[in-house]
Amino acid sequence: MSTVTATGIHHRSYRAELRLRHTKAQYVRLALMVGLLLAAPYVLDRYWLGIANTILIAVIGAVGLNILVGFTGQISLGQGGFLAVGAYTSAILSGRAGLPVPLSILIAVIMTAAIGAFFGLPALRLKGLYLAIATLASQEIIMFIVRRWTWLTEGQGFIEVERLSILGWSIKRQTFEVQWYWLLLAITIAVVVVARNLFRTALGRSFMAVRDQDIAAQAIGVNITRAKVTAFAVSSGFVGLAGALTAHYTETVTWERFTLDVSILYLAMIIVGGLGSIAGAVYGAIFIGLLPPLLTEAVEALSTSMPGLTDQLPAIRNAVFGVAIIVFLLVEPRGLDRIWTRLKDYVRFWPFRY
Amino acid sequence: MNTFISLTVYGLSDGALLALAALGFVLIYKATRVINFAQGEFLLVGAYMFYTAFVVMRLPLVVAALFGVLVAIVLGVVVERFILRPLIGESAISVIMVTIGLSAVLKSLIQIFYGTSVREQPPILPTGTITVAGTTIPVNRLLVIGIAAIVLTAFSAFFQRSRHGIAMRAVADDQQAALTMGISVRRVFTLAWVLAAVSALIAGVLLADLSAVEQNIAAFGLIVFPVVILGGLDSVPGTVLGGLTIGLLKQYVSGYADPGLAEVVPYLVLVAILIVRPYGIFGETRIERV
Structure with missing residues (x-):
C-alpha cells in the first residue's frame, strides 16, 4: 500500500x-x-443528454489529439480532416456496402490511422511551426477531396446514415439519447482506459521522450521515425473512431462538420484541459462542449433586459471561445488539469500554504 | 489571348495584395518568431475601421486613412504588449493557439458591431476600364498593383536605410547580439506588430475596394501560408515572389481548369515546397536535425 x-x-x-x-x-x-x-x-432531460452524448464523442477525439499534440509534441491542425475520413468511411461501408456497423467502424478506425500516418510523414522532416502549416495543408486537401469527389456522397452532397442497430439491438426513437448515452459511455471509458495505459508502455514512453528532447531520445535508442509515425497513426485511430461515431449518432454526414474550425475547436479543448494529460483532454472536452449551451442559457436569461442579444449569440459564442483560449494560455498554460491538482493540494495541506 | 491578359492582370493584382498581407506576417515571424494566424483578421479589422471612418463618420479620404492607421497602430501595440509578450519563450503550440484565439475574438467583435451583411462603400479607386491589345482591363486592378509596389518598396527602403529598420534586421539576425549593441528588443517586437497591422490595413482596404466590405476578407489570411512558405518565412522579397506566383497560379487554374481546384492548388504547392525545400525560395537555410 x-x-x-x-x-x-x-x-x-x-x-x-x-x-x-x-x-x-x-x-x-x-x-x-x-x-x-x-x-x-x-x-438529465433529452436536450442535456444529447449534449452529454456530443461531449462523450468529443472526449474520444480530444484524447486522440492529445496523444499527438500533448504527449508527442507534434502540432496538428488536421483533426477535422481525420474526423471526416472516419465518418465517411464508416457511413459508406455500413450504408452502401452493407457491412455490419461494428465492422465498418473498425475499418474506419484502421483507415483513419493509415491516412493519419501518411499525413504524418512530413513530421519526419518538419518541426513545430512548419509542421503546423503542413497539417493545415492536409486539412484543406482532405476537405477538397471530400467536397469535390461526388462519388462519396453519390452526388447528394451528404450521406444519410441508417439508425444504428447491432445484432438485433437497435436504437429506438423514444429512447434515442438514453441508448446512445450507454453505448457512448462504454466506448469512451474504454478509450480513456486504453489511452491512460498506453503511456505506461514502452511505446507511450517513447512518444513522451520524442516530445521532451528528440535528440536525447534517439541517443537512448528510441526509433524517432517509428515513434512519430506511430503517434500519428494511434492518434488518428482514436480520431477516426470519434468521426465514425459522429456519423452514426447524427445520422447525416456533411463536410461542414469537419472544417478547419473543428480542428481549432479540438485544439482548444486540449489547451484548456491541459496538454499532455488524458484527464485534461476529458476536462477540456467537457468545458468546450458545455460552453455553447450554457452561453445560450445565459443569453436567454438576459434577453428580457437586453433585447437583441439573442441575434448576437453566434458571435458572442465565438468571442467567449477566443477569450477562453487566450486567458488559459496566459494565466494557466497547463490547463484545467493543473488547476484541479493545485486545488487538491490546497485542501490537502490546509492550513499550511505548501 | 484576351483571357490570358485579363487572367494575368487579375492574378498580379491578387498576388500584390497577397504580398502585402504576407509582408506583415513575415515581419512578425522575422522579428519575434511568432506565426500569426490572425493576419486575415488584421485585414478585416483594417477594412472595417477604414469603412467606419470613411462611410459612417463621413471623414475625407485622407483623414479616414489616417484614422485607420491610428487604429492599426493601437491594435498592434495592444496585441503585442498584452497577448504575445507574456508568451515569449513558450512552446510553438501555445503561440499558435493564442493567435488563433485572437483571430476568433477579432472576427466576432467585428460581427457583433457590424453584423454579417455586406457593407456598401463607394469605390476609392477609379472604376473605369482601359483596353490593352483588345482586352478590357479594370483600372482599379492596375492601380492596386501600383500601390502595392510602392508600399512594398517603401517598406524595403525602411529596412535598408532607417535606424529602426536596421534595428529590426539586427534583432531578426541575432537577438542577443542586438541586445548587447543597445537595441531595445521589446521596442522592435512592438514595432513589428505595428508595421504588420498597418500593412494589413492597406491590404484590407484595397481588397475591400476590389471586392466588398464583408467578413470573407478574413479568409485571405489562410492563403498567406502557401505564399510565405513558398517565398521563405523570413524573407521580404520572398513575399513578393510568393504572392505573385500564388496569385497568378490561382487565376490561371480557375480560368483554364476549374475554379474549385484553384482553392486547393496553393496548398498543393505548399506541400510540394515543404517536401523539396522547406525554407522556401529566399528563406534562410537553417539546418535543424529532426
Whole structure:
C-alpha cells in the first residue's frame, strides 16, 4: 500500500507504485464519478443528454489529439480532416456496402490511422511551426477531396446514415439519447482506459521522450521515425473512431462538420484541459462542449433586459471561445488539469500554504 | 489571348495584395518568431475601421486613412504588449493557439458591431476600364498593383536605410547580439506588430475596394501560408515572389481548369515546397536535425 503524508505520497512496494490510483481519496472520487455517470440518464432531460452524448464523442477525439499534440509534441491542425475520413468511411461501408456497423467502424478506425500516418510523414522532416502549416495543408486537401469527389456522397452532397442497430439491438426513437448515452459511455471509458495505459508502455514512453528532447531520445535508442509515425497513426485511430461515431449518432454526414474550425475547436479543448494529460483532454472536452449551451442559457436569461442579444449569440459564442483560449494560455498554460491538482493540494495541506 | 491578359492582370493584382498581407506576417515571424494566424483578421479589422471612418463618420479620404492607421497602430501595440509578450519563450503550440484565439475574438467583435451583411462603400479607386491589345482591363486592378509596389518598396527602403529598420534586421539576425549593441528588443517586437497591422490595413482596404466590405476578407489570411512558405518565412522579397506566383497560379487554374481546384492548388504547392525545400525560395537555410 501507499501512505499519504504532508510530504507527498510514499510507496512501500513497486507494485503499489505501478497502480493507477494510490490513495483512498482517489477511490472515493472514482466512486463519486461512476455514481454521477450512472445517474445522468435518469436526471438529465433529452436536450442535456444529447449534449452529454456530443461531449462523450468529443472526449474520444480530444484524447486522440492529445496523444499527438500533448504527449508527442507534434502540432496538428488536421483533426477535422481525420474526423471526416472516419465518418465517411464508416457511413459508406455500413450504408452502401452493407457491412455490419461494428465492422465498418473498425475499418474506419484502421483507415483513419493509415491516412493519419501518411499525413504524418512530413513530421519526419518538419518541426513545430512548419509542421503546423503542413497539417493545415492536409486539412484543406482532405476537405477538397471530400467536397469535390461526388462519388462519396453519390452526388447528394451528404450521406444519410441508417439508425444504428447491432445484432438485433437497435436504437429506438423514444429512447434515442438514453441508448446512445450507454453505448457512448462504454466506448469512451474504454478509450480513456486504453489511452491512460498506453503511456505506461514502452511505446507511450517513447512518444513522451520524442516530445521532451528528440535528440536525447534517439541517443537512448528510441526509433524517432517509428515513434512519430506511430503517434500519428494511434492518434488518428482514436480520431477516426470519434468521426465514425459522429456519423452514426447524427445520422447525416456533411463536410461542414469537419472544417478547419473543428480542428481549432479540438485544439482548444486540449489547451484548456491541459496538454499532455488524458484527464485534461476529458476536462477540456467537457468545458468546450458545455460552453455553447450554457452561453445560450445565459443569453436567454438576459434577453428580457437586453433585447437583441439573442441575434448576437453566434458571435458572442465565438468571442467567449477566443477569450477562453487566450486567458488559459496566459494565466494557466497547463490547463484545467493543473488547476484541479493545485486545488487538491490546497485542501490537502490546509492550513499550511505548501 | 484576351483571357490570358485579363487572367494575368487579375492574378498580379491578387498576388500584390497577397504580398502585402504576407509582408506583415513575415515581419512578425522575422522579428519575434511568432506565426500569426490572425493576419486575415488584421485585414478585416483594417477594412472595417477604414469603412467606419470613411462611410459612417463621413471623414475625407485622407483623414479616414489616417484614422485607420491610428487604429492599426493601437491594435498592434495592444496585441503585442498584452497577448504575445507574456508568451515569449513558450512552446510553438501555445503561440499558435493564442493567435488563433485572437483571430476568433477579432472576427466576432467585428460581427457583433457590424453584423454579417455586406457593407456598401463607394469605390476609392477609379472604376473605369482601359483596353490593352483588345482586352478590357479594370483600372482599379492596375492601380492596386501600383500601390502595392510602392508600399512594398517603401517598406524595403525602411529596412535598408532607417535606424529602426536596421534595428529590426539586427534583432531578426541575432537577438542577443542586438541586445548587447543597445537595441531595445521589446521596442522592435512592438514595432513589428505595428508595421504588420498597418500593412494589413492597406491590404484590407484595397481588397475591400476590389471586392466588398464583408467578413470573407478574413479568409485571405489562410492563403498567406502557401505564399510565405513558398517565398521563405523570413524573407521580404520572398513575399513578393510568393504572392505573385500564388496569385497568378490561382487565376490561371480557375480560368483554364476549374475554379474549385484553384482553392486547393496553393496548398498543393505548399506541400510540394515543404517536401523539396522547406525554407522556401529566399528563406534562410537553417539546418535543424529532426
